[in-house]
Amino acid sequence: EVQLLESGGGLVQPGGSLRLSCAASGFTFSSYAVSWVRQAPGKGLEWVSGISATGGTTHNADSVKGRFTISRDNSKNTLYLQMNSLRAEDTAVYYCAKARGYTYAYQLDYWGQGTLVTVSS
Amino acid sequence: QSVLTQPPSVSAAPGQRVTISCSGSSSNIGNNYVCWYQQLPGTAPRLLIYEHDKRPSGIPDRFSGSKSGTSATLGITGLQTGDEADYYCGTWDSSLSAGVFGGGTKLTVL
Numbered sequence: 741e742v743q744l745l746e747s748g749g750g751l752v753q754p755g756g757s758l759r760l761s762c763a764a765s766g767f768t769f770s771s772y773a774v775s776w777v778r779q780a781p782g783k784g785l786e787w788v789s790g791i792s793a794t795g796g797t798t799h800n801a802d803s804v805k806g807r808f809t810i811s812r813d814n815s816k817n818t819l820y821l822q823m824n825s826l827r828a829e830d831t832a833v834y835y836c837a838k839a840r841g842y843t844y845a846y847q848l849d850y851w852g853q854g855t856l857v858t859v860s861s
Numbered sequence: 862q863s864v865l866t867q868p869p870s871v872s873a874a875p876g877q878r879v880t881i882s883c884s885g886s887s888s889n890i891g892n893n894y895v896c897w898y899q900q901l902p903g904t905a906p907r908l909l910i911y912e913h914d915k916r917p918s919g920i921p922d923r924f925s926g927s928k929s930g931t932s933a934t935l936g937i938t939g940l941q942t943g944d945e946a947d948y949y950c951g952t953w954d955s956s957l958s959a960g961v962f963g964g965g966t967k968l969t970v971l
Contacts, residue, residue, distance in 0.1 A: 775960065777906075784863065785898070785906065785949050787960030801959050835905055846953045846960040847896050849917060851905040 742766040742850045744836045749855030756826050756859070762819040762836030762852060770794070770814040775845035776821045778832035779854075788834070789821060790845025797843060804830075826859045833857075864889060865950055865963035872969040873940055881935045881966045883950030889961055893953040895933040897926055900947045900965075909948075910935065942970050 748760040760776070775790040789810035790799045798810050809822040819836055833856050837848035866884040873879040883895065897910040908917055910926035913933065925936045933950055950963040 777960075777962075784947075784965040785900075785951070785962040787951070787962060790960060799958050799960075802957070837906075840911060844953055844960075846951060847894055847908075847911045848898075848906075848951075849908045849911065851907070853905055 742838065744838065744850060744852035746834065746836050746852045746855040749834065749857045751858045751860065752826055753861050754827060754859055757824045758826065758857060760821040760823065760834055760855060764817045764819065764838070767838065769817040771842065773839040773841055773843055773845040774812065774819045775837050775839060775848060776810060777835045777837055777848070779835070780832040790839070791819070793842045799845065828859050831857060831859045863964040864954055864961040865952070867950060867963035867966045869964070870967045870969065872971055874971050875940050875942060877940050878936065878938045879940060879968065881948050883933045883963050885931050885952065887931055888956035889952045889954040890928065890933055891931040892955060895926065895928050896951045897935045898949045898951060900949065902946070906949065940970050944968060945970050
């Protein structure tokens with residue numbers, strides 16, 4: 741059974757940093773691209789970042805470029821999202837999701853339950 | 862403002878059929894696979910359709926997808942009260958080099 745378990749969310753002040761983790765199991769993690777998708781309270785889905793199976797290719801939404809860094813450790817079956825210079829508008833539930841393909845992190849067939857990030861003073 | 866455009870809401874009676882549209886451009890829907898996701902209240906999204914019209918295992922054939930040009934459509938037949946959810950289209954945008962979603966459509970089964 742495919743499982744994705746996010747952790748690391750919490751309350752952080754504007755301008756602060758946070759690192760999210762996503763522990764994957766039940767599939768060959770190193771064979772698939774993975775992604776972070778967020779959802780602000782009461783709002784729709786927003787694709788945030790994606791990383792290829794090997795980690796050699798990353799993509800980021802314009803809204804987080806220069807502030808968020810996606811990475812993965814295939815030896816630990818874990819995906820990360822380093823979030824710096826956080827803003828109030830980054831407040832959201834952050835989902836980790838597995839892609840169907842190897843390079844481009846869309847067509848997301850499995851999702852975690854999400855971790856809440858709140859940016860507030 | 863989302864890159865992909867969906868109607869905010871649709872509604873229909875139990876047993877009826879409903880369609881949800883998703884409009885984009887040549888840089889996204891026109892040249893990349895379209896997916897559809899269902900998000901029940903308080904839960905994570907679930908993949909309903911991938912590669913325009915394919916269903917993952919476990920998704921009933923009441924759900925269907927199609928694509929024409931720069932638009933895509935999700936169809937749901939035999940509506941059930943359990944289908945009440947938010948539905949999102951998604952794809953890749955080659956100009957943005959990023960994934961994109963529609964704004965979501967809330968389905969109400971009257």
